Amino acid sequence: MKIVRSSRSDRPGGYLDGQMLIAMPSMHDERFERSVIYMCAHSAEGAMGIIVNQLAPDIQFSDLLVQLEIVPKAELIQLPKTVGAIRVLRGGPVETGRGFVLHSADFFIENSTLPIDEGICLTATLDILKAIAHGEGPHSAVLALGYAGWAPGQLESEIQANGWLHCDADPDLIFGSETEAKYQQALRKIGVGIGNLASEAGHA
Numbered sequence: 001m002k003i004v005r006s007s008r009s010d011r012p013g014g015y016l017d018g019q020m021l022i023a024m025p026s027m028h029d030e031r032f033e034r035s036v037i038y039m040c041a042h043s044a045e046g047a048m049g050i051i052v053n054q055l056a057p058d059i060q061f062s063d064l065l066v067q068l069e070i071v072p073k074a075e076l077i078q079l080p081k082t083v084g085a086i087r088v089l090r091g092g093p094v095e096t097g098r099g100f101v102l103h104s105a106d107f108f109i110e111n112s113t114l115p116i117d118e119g120i121c122l123t124a125t126l127d128i129l130k131a132i133a134h135g136e137g138p139h140s141a142v143l144a145l146g147y148a149g150w151a152p153g154q155l156e157s158e159i160q161a162n163g164w165l166h167c168d169a170d171p172d173l174i175f176g177s178e179t180e181a182k183y184q185q186a187l188r189k190i191g192v193g194i195g196n197l198a199s200e201a202g203h204a
Contacts, residue, residue: 015042016155018117020173021049022165022186031093036186037148038102038174039166040114040122047150050102050122052174053182054090056145061086064099064143068126071133080135087179091144100124100144102174107131107138120174140175165190 021037037049062083065071071079091100105119113123121138131137150158158164167189173182187193 014156016047016166017042018120018169019166020052020169020186020189022167022183022190024163024165027163032148034183036173036182037092038120038169040102040116040147042155044152046152047155049148050089050091050100050144051148052089052102052142052144053179055179056088056090059088059145061088061143064088065129065133068129070126070130079133082135082137083132085177086132087142087177089142089144089179091146092148094147094149096146098124098146099129100147101128101141102144103128103138103141104171104175105138107141118169119171120169140171142175165192 016039019039021035021039023032023035023037025034027033027035032051034053035051036053037051039047039049041048062071062076062079065079065083066073066076090096101123103121103123105115105121107113107123107128108115108121109123109125109127112125112127113121115121128137128141129143132141155164159166165187167186170189173186173189176182176185178185
């Protein structure tokens with residue numbers, strides 16, 4: 001997948017790259033129910049984001065390093081302690097067999113790392129996993145399997161139909177360890193309570 005983004009200086013108004021997308025309680029698509037999505041790209045050509053509040057079931061980051069033959073199983077005990085803190089997320093329903101690393105901007109691979117906004121980057125190559133395994137990776141990172149994607153105009157239509165809210169991103173929403181609390185956390189950022197939203201969702 002090619003990610004197309006406009007630069008901050010020439011980006012038209014209304015695009016949400018670098019923002020958090022928050023599912024409304026009325027969202028009945030189980031893939032996105034109560035989801036918080038970090039928007040990596042949004043333009044006239046479509047949108048792409050990573051769900052940051054759904055853990056991938058029964059998958060540990062260290063297990064993936066072994067499966068991808070980055071680290072032999074016998075050497076797992078020698079991995080840096082920071083490796084154990086990296087969460088593996090269910091990033092979305094598209095390309096679920098592919099890994100995407102959202103990370104802090106203190107790590108960059110030429111022609112592989114995409115700077116997004118406010119010190120957040122995306123890298124989708126094995127090189128970043130190798131760097132993390134050797135203690136040379138970014139200070140903060142999450143690994144997502146798959147991503148959420150929208151065709152041109154699709155996300156705008158869903159927002160107009162009251163499917164999504166949005167708020168500013170912050171490192172805790174992306175990298176915080178309390179994964180399941182991020183939905184409430186995102187709503188608090190915009191001063192909205194889940195009870196209020198639930199009642200409003202029942203009224204046209």
